[in-house]
Structure formats: structure tokens, C-alpha cells
Amino acid sequence: MAPSTRLPNRSTPPPDRYIVREADTVKRTRFFDAFDARSKDESILSICKDLQVTTPTARRWLRQRNLIGQTAYRRTRKISLRLGRPFSVSQNQLEMLISPSQNPVRNQTYEAQLDYHNxxxxxxxxQRTLTxxxxxxxxxxxxxxxxxxxxTNRQKRLEYGKTYQSFSGHILRPPGAWYEPQNIQQRGEKNGVKLHIAAWVNWHGKGELRFYNDENNHTVRPRRRTKPRESKYETxxxxxxxxxxWKASLQHKREYKPKGNSMTQKYYYERLLPYDIDAIS
Structure with a gap:
């Protein structure tokens, strides 16, 4: 028969020696309550014996409560601004990197800045550190x-902004009444400037913009109606x-001025086409 693996003595083992360790919140709170309610003749040593707390631990708790207040009633970690290894780059170095006056290589790559400042x-x-x-x-x-x-333009923009700062172009009306006369706004005339630009662009490059203007200021005449021809089917x-x-529909001779600038074929091949040919060549 195999021997039994159970212990012959099943009695509760004696308690181990008292080990000094961080107490939980309940014991620490009991100590603070007993310390605050103690009499004049009662010492810290007697309170520690009743609650089974060492005297150095009790004094350390009292110092923590004087420094951090109610936080000392809870279990706290080591008080520090940052736990773990120290930073490889200080905060002053980071402020120097993003400073326009202290970092002359801000417009270069990360690798170049690391080499420049060592x-x-x-x-x-x-990148992670900066973020x-x-x-x-x-x-x-x-x-x-x-x-x-x-x-001058800054002053004009300020005056325009002050004049129309409260104007939003919106009006309070019921739905479907947008065509009512009292809900319609008159749009002013647009006095723009016409610009005539010539340029070339392709896959390999692009040319400069050229603003052209025909200095001859040629006149534009409407096309004259052609004279009708006799048909064999009419008398x-x-x-x-x-x-x-046809004679009655002919207009009298008059001069027509163009509304805007225009380009003729002669102006194109004399002024603009040579520049394009040079660019292709």
C-alpha cells in the first residue's frame, strides 16, 4: 500500500513574525482617527501598539498627511513628477528646437536637425517626443x-468690414415665399476688368503668362447680308x-466700337505665335 501524502498534524501553524509592509487604507485611516482623538497623556507609541503599527511608519504617515492632505488616507505610489527612466531630451532642448530664433535649421529634415544639435x-x-x-x-x-x-487697401477693407459686418444676406420669411417682392434683394452691377492672357502648358513644362492687348483698337462691323440670287422657280x-x-434692310454706314479687347489673326501670328515657336524649338 502506498504511503499517505497527507500531513499527520493538521493543526493551524503558529503566526509568523510581524513583517513591516505598506498598510492598507483601512489601517491607515484607523490610525489617523485614533491619533486625532487621542488624549493629552496618550503618546504615539501607545497608539502604534494598539493598532500594531510601527512607530517609523506612523510618523511617515503623519508627514505625508501634513504635505499632501487627504490624499494620504489612500494608498499612494511614490510621489514623483515622472516615474521611470529619465528623458533623453530635456524640455529646454525641445523648446529650443521649435524656437524660430534658437533653431536655425528648422526648415531642414529631422535627421539634419538631430545631427546639427547632437x-x-x-x-x-x-517625432514621438515632439508629439x-x-x-x-x-x-x-x-x-x-x-x-x-x-x-490704402487696408483702410478700404476696414471700412468695408465695418459697413457690412452685420449684413449676412439672410432674411426671416416663411417657406415658399422667396419670390415675394419684399423678400428679393437687388443685385448691384459688377464693374470688372477684362484681362486677356496667353500661355502654353504641356507635360514637360509650362510657359509664362502674357497679357496681350491689340494697340490698333480695330473696329468691329456687323456682317452684311448677301445680295439675293434669282431662282428659276420664281417670276x-x-x-x-x-x-x-434686301436694299431696305441694309444699314447705314456707322462705326462700331468693340465692348472689350479682342484678337485678330494678324495680331496672333505677329505677336504671340513667334513666342510659342521659340518655346517648342
Whole structure:
């Protein structure tokens, strides 16, 4: 018969020696309550013996409560601004990287900036560090702006904004009444400037914009109606009547000025076509 694996003595083992460890919230709270309600003759040592708390631990709890207040009643971790290994890049270095006056290579790649400032990080590590500790900073495409606004145009824009700042173009009306006279707004005339531009573009490149204008200022005349021809299916009387109607419809001689600039074939092959031929060549 196999020997029994059970212990012959099943009595409860004696308690181990008291081990000093971080107490839970209940014991710490009981100590604070007993300490606050103690009499003048009662010492911290007697309170610690009653609650089975060591004297150094009790004094440490009291120091924590004086420093952090009610937070000391709960189980707390080690008080520190950051747990773990120290950062490879300090906060001052990050502020230097994003500063326009302190970083002269801000417009270069991450690798070039790391080499220039001798920072022990990889490209990916620098990107993560900037995102987490520098308010999401990263390399963005620079913004392009045109010519600065002159003082005269700036003043005109300010006056226009003050005049129409409360005008939104909306009106309160019931649905379906958009054609009522009191709900219609008169649109003003548009006084624009006509620009005539010539340019070329293809897969390999593009040419410059050229603003052209015909200095001859030629006049435009309407096309004259052609003289009717006699048909073999009509009589001489009918044909004579059509001739009289044609003469009556002819307009008197007058000069017509063009509404805008226009381009003639002569102007094109004398002024614009040579430039395109040179570009192709």
C-alpha cells in the first residue's frame, strides 16, 4: 500500500513574525482617527501598539498627511513628477528646437536637425517626443502669402468690414415665399476688368503668362447680308420684290466700337505665335 501524502498534524501553524509592509487604507485611516482623538497623556507609541503599527511608519504617515492632505488616507505610489527612466531630451532642448530664433535649421529634415544639435535620438523617436511633450509639434509645410496689403487697401477693407459686418444676406420669411417682392434683394452691377492672357502648358513644362492687348483698337462691323440670287422657280416680279426688301434692310454706314479687347489673326501670328515657336524649338 502506498504511503499517505497527507500531513499527520493538521493543526493551524503558529503566526509568523510581524513583517513591516505598506498598510492598507483601512489601517491607515484607523490610525489617523485614533491619533486625532487621542488624549493629552496618550503618546504615539501607545497608539502604534494598539493598532500594531510601527512607530517609523506612523510618523511617515503623519508627514505625508501634513504635505499632501487627504490624499494620504489612500494608498499612494511614490510621489514623483515622472516615474521611470529619465528623458533623453530635456524640455529646454525641445523648446529650443521649435524656437524660430534658437533653431536655425528648422526648415531642414529631422535627421539634419538631430545631427546639427547632437541629439541622441532617431527620427521616429524625435517625432514621438515632439508629439507627446511639445504640444504636438511636427514639420509642417510653410504657408505662402502674396504681396503685403498696402495701407490704402487696408483702410478700404476696414471700412468695408465695418459697413457690412452685420449684413449676412439672410432674411426671416416663411417657406415658399422667396419670390415675394419684399423678400428679393437687388443685385448691384459688377464693374470688372477684362484681362486677356496667353500661355502654353504641356507635360514637360509650362510657359509664362502674357497679357496681350491689340494697340490698333480695330473696329468691329456687323456682317452684311448677301445680295439675293434669282431662282428659276420664281417670276421676275417676285425676284424684284426680294431685291427691294434686301436694299431696305441694309444699314447705314456707322462705326462700331468693340465692348472689350479682342484678337485678330494678324495680331496672333505677329505677336504671340513667334513666342510659342521659340518655346517648342
Amino acid at each position: 541629439i541622441p535620438l532617431s527620427k521616429r523617436g524625435l 507627446r511633450r511639445a504640444n504636438g509639434s511636427r514639420r509642417y509645410k510653410q504657408t505662402y502669402i502674396g504681396k503685403l496689403i498696402s495701407q 421676275d416680279k417676285d425676284f424684284a420684290q426680294r431685291i427691294r426688301e
